[in-house]
Amino acid sequence: MANAESNYYIPHGSHWPFVGSIAVFSLMVGFSNYLNGASWGTYIMAFGLLVLLVMLFGWFGAVIKESESGNYNKQVDVSFRWGMVWFIFSEIMFFAAFFGALFYVRVYSLPWLGGEASGAATNSYLWPGFEALWPLTANGPGEIGGEFKAMAWNGLPLVNTIILLTSGVTLTWAHHALKANHRGQLIIGLALTVLLGAIFMALQGFEYYEAYNHLGLTLGSGVYGSTFFMLTGFHGMHVTIGAIILFVILIRCIRGHFNPEHHFGFEAAAWYWHFVDVVWLGLFIFVYIM
C-alpha cells in the first residue's frame, strides 16, 4: 500500500455478485409468475428486491470502504472510467431501440397503414379509409385504446426540460466546487441537483396522472401510447436511479468522502446524470415537439 500508484490491484473475492444473481433471479421469477396470474409471485419479487437492496448496500459499501482506504490506484481508476463510459453507451443503445421504434412507426408503419407507398394494398383491403395523422390517429386503424389527446410540449414537459437542464448546471457547479475544495458549495449544489431531480419526477408523475385522467392517453393508446409511455417511462426510471445515486453521493460528500483529486464516484454519478439529461432532450424533441 506504500506505493499505491505502481501496483496492480486485484480485489479480494466477493460473494456479492452471487447474491446479486439470486436477487435478480428472484425478481424475474416472481414477476413472471405474477404476470402468469399467480399472485404469490409478488412475494418472491419482494424477496428479490430485499436481497437486491442488501446486495447493493454490501457491494457498494465494500467498494466505498476500499476506495476510502486508498486502495484504488490510478489504473483501477481508469478501469472504472472505461467501465462507466461503456455502461452508459450500452444504456444509450437501449434507448436507441425505443427511439428506433418511434421513428419506424412515424416514417413507415403508420403511413403504410394509411396507404402510402408499398402499404397501399394494406390500406385499401384491410383498413379502408384509414388516414395516418400523427398524433391524431396514432392509435392505429383499430383505434386501440379509444380516443385520446396527445401530450402538449409547452406545458409540463417544457418546465421539466428547464428543470433538468438547470440540474445539469447545479451538478457542474458542485463538481467545480469539489475540485476547488469548497465543500459547502459542493453540498449545496449537489443537494439542489437531487431536489431538482425529485421535482422532475413529481411533475412527471403529475403528467402521467393528467394523461390517464384527462387526456385519455394510456399505455394502451395504440402505438402513440406505447412509444410515449415506454420512452418517458424508461427515462423516468433512469432519472429515479440517477437521483438515488446522486443522493448517495450527497451523503458521502456530507460525510467528508472524496477530495479534489480522487472523486470518481462523484464523476460517474455526474456522467450518468448528464446522460439522462441528454436522453430527455431527445425525448423532448422527438416525443413531445415533433
Add this chain to the structure above:
Amino acid sequence: MSTTTADEHHDDHHPSGIMRWITTTNHKDIGTLYLWFSFIMFFIGGFMALIIRTELFEPGMQFVDPQFFNSMTTMHAIVMIFGVVMPAFTGLANWLIPLMIGATDMALPRMNNWSFWILPFAFAMMLSTLFMDGGGPAGGWTLYPPLVLQTGDAFPFVIFAIHFMGMSSIMGAINVVATILNMRAPGMTLMKMPLFVWTWLITAYLLIAVMPVLAGGVTMLLTDKFFETSFFNAAGGGDPVLFQHIFWFFGHPEVYILILPSFGVISSIIPTFARKPLFGYSSMVYATASIAFLSFIVWAHHMFTVGMPLAGELFFMLATMLIAVPTGVKVFNWVCTMWRGAMTFETPMLFAIAFIILFTIGGFSGLMLAITPADFQYHDTYFVVAHFHYVLVPGSIFAIIAAVYYWLPKWTGHMYSEFWGKTHFWLSTIFVNITFFPMHFVGLAGMPRRIPDYALQFSDYNQIATIGAFGFGFAQIIFLGLVIATIRGGVKATDRVWEGAEGLEWTLSSPPPYHSFTTPPNVKGEWNWFTHQHYETVKTRS
C-alpha cells in the same frame, strides 16, 4: 499504462471448495467456469439437436409432437448461441487476454465474477420453461411476433432470461474493453496485440452496442403481451415487421460476435504450426474492424421476403456482399501464412485448417443467400440451415475446440493425447459434413426449416444427416474424456508447448501461476515491423 512493479495487494488466500468458485475474482478461475459451463450446455444443446434429427429420420410423426419439436429447435438455438458459443469465447477471453497482453488479471474482477454467475441462473430460468404449461418457447429463437406471443406460461420467463443473459454479456464485454484499453503491459501498443485480443476488442464493442437493443426489443414483446402496448400490432399503428428490424439489428452483429473471436483463434494457431509470422497482420485488424462496421448495415438481408421497398432490398443485398471482401482478405492471409511454411499437423492445426475450408463453404452459401432474388427461393429452407450450421459448427465450434487443444497444455500443464485428439478431429470433420452437407440439397429442393414432417422425396438426405448428427454428437464424448484426462495428468507440457508458438502467454510456466505477470513484462522496443515478429520478452515469472 501504469509502471507496475511489485504487488502487495493480491489476495492469495482464496477460500477452498465451492466458495472458491462462487467468490472468485481470478480470471483463470472465471475462465474455467465459463468454459465448463459452455461444455455442459454444449451437451444439452446437442441432445436437443439429436431429438430434432431423430424425429427427422423419417417422414411422418414418430417420436415427438410438433409443439415439442418446435420448442426443441428454438431451445437448441438459444442454448447453442447464448449458452455455448458466447460463454466459450468469454471463457477464452478471460483465460487468454490477460496472459496475452501481460496483465495480471481482468480490469474489473468482481464484475467478471457476476457476468459468469448470472449465466447458470439465466439458463435455469430458460430451460425450466420446457416443463411449464404450454411448453417451452416454440416460435423460433428469433421470437417473431405475433407467433411468439402465443407462448404459454414460458413467455415472461424467456424474456427475462434473455434480459439476464444480456446483462451478463454486456458486463463481460465492458470488462474486455476496459482490460484491453487499460491493462496492457508497457510497450504493448495496440498494433502489437495478438489478433485474438484484437478480435475480442471489436467483438466486445459489438456486444455493448447490440445486446441492449435486443433487451429493448424483447421488452416491447413483453409489454405487447401483458401491458396493452401496440408496438407490433398493426391495429394499433404498430408493425410486426418492426420487431424483425429490431431483432436483426441485434441479430446480425450477433452472428459476428459468434465468429470474430474464432478468427482471432485461427490467426494464433496457423502461424504457430506453419512456423511463420502471420501474413498481413494489420490487414487482419482492418478487415475485422470492417466486418464489424458492415455488420450494422446488413441486418435486413434476414428479411428479404418480408416485403420491403426495392431500394431497401438492393441496399441490403449490396452491403451484405461487401462483407465478402474483408472476409476474403482474412482467408487469403491465413492461406498465405501457410504458404511455404514448415507445417506440422497437430490437432489444433487440423481443426484450424478444417475451419478455413469449411467456414469458407459457409461463407459462399452466405453469398448465395445475400442475392435477393435468389433468397426468395432459399428463404426459410434447409439451405439456410446448412449455411449457418457451416459457419457455426465447423466455424465457431471448431475454432473453440482448436483453441482448447492449443492452449489446454498451457492451462493444465499436461499434453493431451495426440492420438485421441486426431481421432476426435477426423470423426468430427467427417460427421459434421455428413450432417450438414445434405441439408444444402434438401434446402434447394424446397424442404422448409422448422417443420417436424416432410415430403417423402427428402427422406434419403435427412437420414444421412441424422446419421451424421449422431456420429458428430458421440465424437464429442471423446473430446470430453480427453479434456478430463488431460486435466488429471499426462506428459508434462513445456512452457512454450509448441515449437513455433509466439506470444506472452508462452513465456509463463505451464500451468501459469494463479496470478500471472504480477510484474508486467517489458515488451518495449523489440518489435520487427517487417516480419511482424513477436517481441522478445524479458522472461518473467511470479
